[in-house]
Amino acid sequence: MAVDNDGIAVVTLQRPPVNSLNLDLLQAMNNTFDDVAKNKSKGMILTSASPTVFSAGLDIMEMYKPDPKRLETFWVTLQDMWLKLFGASFPTAAAINGHAPAGGCLIATSCEYRVMLSGKFTIGLNETALGIVPPTWIQDSLRHTIPTRQAEIALTTGKMFTVDEALKWRTNRGAEGAARLGPPVLEGPQMPPRSPDQILNKTLKMCLSPKMALDTGIIKLNALNEYLVTERTTIVDNAITFGIKKCNDMDINIQKRGRRKVGLIDETAADKAEAIEKCKKFIKRFDKIPSLARGMTKQIFRQEVLQKLLTNRQADTKQFLDLVNQPKIQQSLELYLAMLKQKSQK
Numbered sequence: 631m632a633v634d635n636d637g638i639a640v641v642t643l644q645r646p647p648v649n650s651l652n653l654d655l656l657q658a659m660n661n662t663f664d665d666v667a668k669n670k671s672k673g674m675i676l677t678s679a680s681p682t683v684f685s686a687g688l689d690i691m692e693m694y695k696p697d698p699k700r701l702e703t704f705w706v707t708l709q710d711m712w713l714k715l716f717g718a719s720f721p722t723a724a725a726i727n728g729h730a731p732a733g734g735c736l737i738a739t740s741c742e743y744r745v746m747l748s749g750k751f752t753i754g755l756n757e758t759a760l761g762i763v764p765p766t767w768i769q770d771s772l773r774h775t776i777p778t779r780q781a782e783i784a785l786t787t788g789k790m791f792t793v794d795e796a797l798k799w800r801t802n803r804g805a806e807g808a809a810r811l812g813p814p815v816l817e818g819p820q821m822p823p824r825s826p827d828q829i830l831n832k833t834l835k836m837c838l839s840p841k842m843a844l845d846t847g848i849i850k851l852n853a854l855n856e857y858l859v860t861e862r863t864t865i866v867d868n869a870i871t872f873g874i875k876k877c878n879d880m881d882i883n884i885q886k887r888g889r890r891k892v893g894l895i896d897e898t899a900a901d902k903a904e905a906i907e908k909c910k911k912f913i914k915r916f917d918k919i920p921s922l923a924r925g926m927t928k929q930i931f932r933q934e935v936l937q938k939l940l941t942n943r944q945a946d947t948k949q950f951l952d953l954v955n956q957p958k959i960q961q962s963l964e965l966y967l968a969m970l971k972q973k974s975q976k
């Protein structure tokens with residue numbers, strides 16, 4: 631842990647090669663979180679010493695052929711880590727400088743703010759894809775971060791989000807919808823882009839002109855009718871071109887407005903230093919807010935989710951121990967470890 635001049639603690643996970651969460655690392659995290667609270671730090675930023683992995687999640691070796699007592703301590707220590715981090719009264723942020731699967735995503739979603747490095751990294755709760763049901767409090771951490779519907783889909787599919795997906799969520803509207811209609815007809819002498827309103831107003835003006843004979847007006851209206859029907863694709867394309875041009879003129883970023891944010895991460899950064907700076911900026915937002923009021927408001931806001939685990943702690947531990955001790959799960963862990971080893975040796 632390093633505390634800067636502003637009193638913000640930067641806590642770096644340092645368990646090579648992938649910061650997998652074993653008992654020792656979880657205990658060290660708990661002690662550090664206690665220190666941050668005791669020192670009355672202004673806030674805490676979590677990051678990783680690895681250039682490519684924030685955290686690979688739970689250390690599978692803790693669950694494979696486990697010692698029963700250690701396994702129980704391991705799970706209770708993970709629960710403690712989450713209760714301390716999710717329930718911390720001080721501001722928390724994650725500078726996610728690499729992959730953050732499963733437990734890595736849990737750490738990130740327990741913080742209040744997330745900045746992830748742009749690049750080929752992924753983040754998400756992949757447990758379902760591994761045949762494991764994520765416990766309620768782990769699901770709650772995600773549901774607390776992104777909209778419920780997206781959280782349900784992400785959890786049930788074991789979705790690992792790319793950095794771009796974690797920031798945004800695709801929609802049919804906006805620029806992507808426009809792209810689906812094909813390239814818009816660009817401005818040219820024959821068909822300058824006009825809004826549908828402009829076209830109709832011009833036609834109406836012509837028809838209402840006292841110089842226009844009734845039969846000519848009818849012919850023109852019929853021609854307009856035919857034009858609207860046969861050229862509807864071009865008209866839509868022109869309307870889109872017109873809209874895009876207007877947005878550009880008004881400096882509105884249609885790319886951003888056309889996509890809804892899923893919000894699993896709040897911002898991206900080019901490198902770790904920038905990610906930490908952005909996290910600091912978030913924490914400094916609270917400079918003028920009384921810290922007691924802030925902390926209590928956060929805890930009240932998170933209380934329901936925290937209380938659920940506090941009330942069901944023993945049952946949650948028993949469920950985990952029963953699951954891990956199943957021969958079928960032990961078999962899957964063995965296969966998964968072998969697969970990871972094989973991949974790392976390539």
Ligand SMILES: CC/C=C\C/C=C\C/C=C\C/C=C/C(=O)SCCNC(=O)CCNC(=O)[C@H](O)C(C)(C)COP(=O)(O)OP(=O)(O)OC[C@H]1O[C@@H](n2cnc3c(N)ncnc32)[C@H](O)[C@@H]1OP(=O)(O)O
Pocket residue numbers: 647648650682683685686687688689690691693729731732733734756757760762763764765768950953954963967970971972973974975
């Ligand atoms: C499976 C759990 C079973 C029961 C639990 C029940 C309930 C709990 C439910 C939810 C709570 C959360 C659960 C978890 O967090 S489970 C862990 C899930 N994690 C993953 O699936 C990530 C696996 N790792 C990776 O995908 C990659 O390692 C990663 C993308 C993170 C990094 O890739 P990179 O190419 O940089 O490194 P590798 O070459 O893959 O790995 C290097 C080295 O590290 C070993 N390794 C990787 N991850 C783990 C891990 N989670 N635990 C232990 N060891 C891990 C890997 O085997 C390599 O080892 P070696 O060959 O010896 O060098």
